[in-house]
Amino acid sequence: xxxxxxxxxxxxxxxxxxxxxxxxxxxxxxxxxxxxxxxxxxxxxxxxxxxxxxxxxxxxxxxxxxxxxxxxxxxxxxxxxxxxxxxxxxxxxxxxxxxxxxxxxxxxxxxxxxxxxxxxxxxxxxxxxxxxxxxxxxxxxxxxxxxxxxxxxxxxxxxxxxxxxxxxxxxxxxxxxxxxxxxxxxxxxxxxxxxxxxxxxxxxxxxxxxxxxxxxxxxxxxxxxxxxxxxxxxxxxxxxxxxxxxxxxxxxxxxxxxxxxxxxxxxxxxxxxxxxxxxxxxxxxxxxxxxxxxxxxxxxxxxxxxxxxxxxxxxxxxxxxxxxxxxxxxxxxxxxxxxxxxxxxxxxxxxxxxxxxxxxxxxxxxxxxxxxxxxxxxxxxxxxxxxxxxxxxxxxxxxxxxxxx
Amino acid sequence: xxxxxxxxxxxxxxxxxxxxxxxxxxxxxxxxxxxxxxxxxxxxxxxxxxxxxxxxxxxxxxxxxxxxxxxxxxxxxxxxxxxxxxxxxxxxxxxxxxxxxxxxxxxxxxxxxxxxxxxxxxxxxxxxxxxxxxxxxxxxxx
Numbered sequence: 001x002x003x004x005x006x007x008x009x010x011x012x013x014x015x016x017x018x019x020x021x022x023x024x025x026x027x028x029x030x031x032x033x034x035x036x037x038x039x040x041x042x043x044x045x046x047x048x049x050x051x052x053x054x055x056x057x058x059x060x061x062x063x064x065x066x067x068x069x070x071x072x073x074x075x076x077x078x079x080x081x082x083x084x085x086x087x088x089x090x091x092x093x094x095x096x097x098x099x100x101x102x103x104x105x106x107x108x109x110x111x112x113x114x115x116x117x118x119x120x121x122x123x124x125x126x127x128x129x130x131x132x133x134x135x136x137x138x139x140x141x142x143x144x145x146x147x148x149x150x151x152x153x154x155x156x157x158x159x160x161x162x163x164x165x166x167x168x169x170x171x172x173x174x175x176x177x178x179x180x181x182x183x184x185x186x187x188x189x190x191x192x193x194x195x196x197x198x199x200x201x202x203x204x205x206x207x208x209x210x211x212x213x214x215x216x217x218x219x220x221x222x223x224x225x226x227x228x229x230x231x232x233x234x235x236x237x238x239x240x241x242x243x244x245x246x247x248x249x250x251x252x253x254x255x256x257x258x259x260x261x262x263x264x265x266x267x268x269x270x271x272x273x274x275x276x277x278x279x280x281x282x283x284x285x286x287x288x289x290x291x292x293x294x295x296x297x298x299x300x301x302x303x304x305x306x307x308x309x310x311x312x313x314x315x316x317x318x319x320x321x322x323x324x325x326x327x328x329x330x331x332x333x334x335x336x337x338x339x340x341x342x343x344x345x346x347x348x349x350x351x352x353x354x355x356x357x358x359x360x361x362x363x364x365x366x367x368x369x370x371x372x373x374x375x376x377x378x379x380x381x382x383x384x385x386x387x388x389x390x391x392x393x394x395x396x397x398x399x400x401x402x403x404x405x
Numbered sequence: 406x407x408x409x410x411x412x413x414x415x416x417x418x419x420x421x422x423x424x425x426x427x428x429x430x431x432x433x434x435x436x437x438x439x440x441x442x443x444x445x446x447x448x449x450x451x452x453x454x455x456x457x458x459x460x461x462x463x464x465x466x467x468x469x470x471x472x473x474x475x476x477x478x479x480x481x482x483x484x485x486x487x488x489x490x491x492x493x494x495x496x497x498x499x500x501x502x503x504x505x506x507x508x509x510x511x512x513x514x515x516x517x518x519x520x521x522x523x524x525x526x527x528x529x530x531x532x533x534x535x536x537x538x539x540x541x542x543x544x545x546x547x
Binding site: 025028029031032033047049051052053054056057075134135136151152153154155156157160171204208209210236237238239241281355378380381 | 417418419420434438439441448449450451467468469470471474475476477478480481482485497498499500501503504505507508515
């Protein structure tokens with residue numbers, strides 16, 4: 001890989017040891033993917049997680065003197081004060097790791113948005129912009145829906161990019177590699193936001209390669225939340241960082257345009273019975289539930305409104321958590337949704353992730369309901385079982401304390 | 406029965422270093438978060454390696470999967486318990502897996518010749534030399 005003098009100086013430590021380490025990792029990635037050079041980024045998003053590896057790595061860079069050249073937005077952490085007041089006394093090790101992580105990211109120069117949907121607010125790249133976005137729902141969204149260019153960064157590589165202000169030029173940064181190679185014919189009916197959860201989960205089960213797919217047969221434009229769900233599941237069930245929907249996404253005005261005029265390498269079909277199979281495999285049987293959890297990824301104001309509408313004048317039987325950004329929570333208060341949800345006995349908690357280990361301990365071994373397969377998948381390790389249903393059905397189930405069908 | 410060996414198949418370095426040990430071959434993508442940190446046993450339901458341990462092995466896999474957070478953290482926790490794979494051989498590397506391997510300093514390679522995949526089995530004894538970009542099979546562990 002050809003480096004500029006400035007990049008060589010970074011690697012040699014002239015900008016400090018922290019920048020040198022970040023550069024070494026990025027050069028390693030560039031070499032593994034045959035990058036010819038590095039290019040400047042204008043934005044970054046780091047999937048902060050307040051887990052062991054996350055804190056270890058950010059402190060390692062920080063202690064070596066690294067600072068972000070491009071201030072990244074960051075993923076959710078935990079609102080310690082809120083959960084302490086409303087759920088349980090968070091164990092000391094949890095408080096310690098969350099506080100230390102937040103502080104380390106502040107000091108390294110991140111913007112503490114604590115939100116996993118930066119592409120909907122606060123950090124929205126434009127068409128063609130080169131960025132380094134980690135976070136499974138974010139990478140496919142900025143590539144596919146916005147037409148910006150990011151590889152599937154890890155939280156570590158995105159932080160390195162924020163420090164150096166550069167990324168290696170390879171993969172989805174190149175025109176050639178953004179073209180679709182897999183044609184996916186969807187004959188299943190895809191209409192609701194929840195249908196995109198299932199479709200997103202299904203595709204990687206049918207095709208394991210990492211080529212860019214183009215989906216055909218989808219006629220109605222997905223909502224932002226539909227797109228958000230689609231990317232989150234595609235990139236959790238598999239590792240899909242970019243997709244096209246023929247006639248809908250910006251780099252796919254037509255099927256032929258998405259394919260770049262080349263023949264496709266493989267054709268995959270997704271039928272109603274494929275989605276039924278996914279539903280049977282992951283959604284779970286009806287039954288009693290102990291709690292409800294939403295916000296993986298963080299819910300938008302429209303989804304919060306949908307929940308509030310169902311809860312108007314109702315009373316929840318079980319614990320009920322809506323996770324979103326601090327801005328959306330603020331807006332929900334202004335719109336009265338927050339009060340409706342609180343009157344029903346539910347919570348909206350900002351800045352918080354479903355997946356920060358010590359924080360949801362009271363639910364270990366219990367059964368919840370959620371609309372997100374990703375939320376269910378990452379909690380398998382904590383023996384939390386989730387029944388997965390469309391958002392509105394989840395809220396109705398939470399009023400009863402039971403999923404009926 | 407001893408499987409035949411295979412010497413010095415060329416490959417491409419992902420993360421520097423050298424490792425040798427028993428292979429464990431997965432036909433499914435790996436998410437390190439769904440591997441139990443204390444034992445190295447894959448706990449993901451319906452996974453090809455469900456119930457098997459990757460601890461101290463050379464992990465041969467098609468690709469990584471899962472969000473950027475969980476790959477690195479899963480691998481880090483395995484390392485803390487000394488249950489990480491010793492080396493990794495990947496068919497379709499993605500940037501998340503590559504950066505995790507470099508950051509955690511686990512010798513990892515890609516683009517290993519077809520003859521390797523025809524020969525390698527779970528239990529084969531393998532050498533991964535990322536620095537010299539070579540992989541060898543020394544037959545099956547007796």
